[in-house]
Amino acid sequence: MKTLKNLSILFISALVFTACSSDDDNPEPVNEEEVITTLTATLVPVGGGTTITLQTQDLDGDGPNDPEITVSGALAANTTYNGTLELLNETESPAESINEEIEEEDEDHQFFFQITNSLATFTYDDFDEDGNPVGLEFTVTTDDTTGAGTLTITLRHEPSKSANGVSDGDITNAGGETDIQAVFSISVK
Numbered sequence: 001m002k003t004l005k006n007l008s009i010l011f012i013s014a015l016v017f018t019a020c021s022s023d024d025d026n027p028e029p030v031n032e033e034e035v036i037t038t039l040t041a042t043l044v045p046v047g048g049g050t051t052i053t054l055q056t057q058d059l060d061g062d063g064p065n066d067p068e069i070t071v072s073g074a075l076a077a078n079t080t081y082n083g084t085l086e087l088l089n090e091t092e093s094p095a096e097s098i099n100e101e102i103e104e105e106d107e108d109h110q111f112f113f114q115i116t117n118s119l120a121t122f123t124y125d126d127f128d129e130d131g132n133p134v135g136l137e138f139t140v141t142t143d144d145t146t147g148a149g150t151l152t153i154t155l156r157h158e159p160s161k162s163a164n165g166v167s168d169g170d171i172t173n174a175g176g177e178t179d180i181q182a183v184f185s186i187s188v189k
Helices: 001-020 101-106
Strands: 038-045 054-058 068-071 080-089 109-115 120-124 137-142 145-159 177-188
Touching: 001 101, 038 145, 038 177, 054 109, 054 137, 054 177, 068 177
Parallel strands: none
Antiparallel strands: 038 054, 038 080, 054 068, 080 137, 109 145, 120 137, 145 177
8 A cells, every 4th residue: 555655756856847847848948149259341443542441359258358340541531442341250260251141030130330431431232031131242432531530330230120210320329238348449541
């Protein structure tokens, strides 16, 4: 009789633990955030001239060291530049290109370009399947204004990319999460 009582308690306990389990046999896949250690913007002047490179590199990620930021020179006034961005994860060897992931998930990514002192304007040259901008390719146009300022390049993950004006590059109402943001001191001569 004692054995039957112990087996009954064991059986009931097994049912309770099984019924209360929160395990999901079909969990949602986790889309891990990209690790981006390096962002390089390359600006090639249309018609010839000096190519400008802007780079931020943070090999220790959230570690104690600040990112190393370099700008190879000044932009020329009254010039149009074809721009491209390259993003790398250099915590892996060889370094992993993050561009491929952004291109594959382009509807979930958008770069935003903010410049102070009206030194230049930006135009998107690449778009997702819905016709919304991505920003891996862009055009920068300077006018006759010379001076110094900052250029901020921000990659947003899952921004609001819709026809309500967000897709024109306005970060103030884009939403989403920032994957990387870099601020460069620039000048136009």
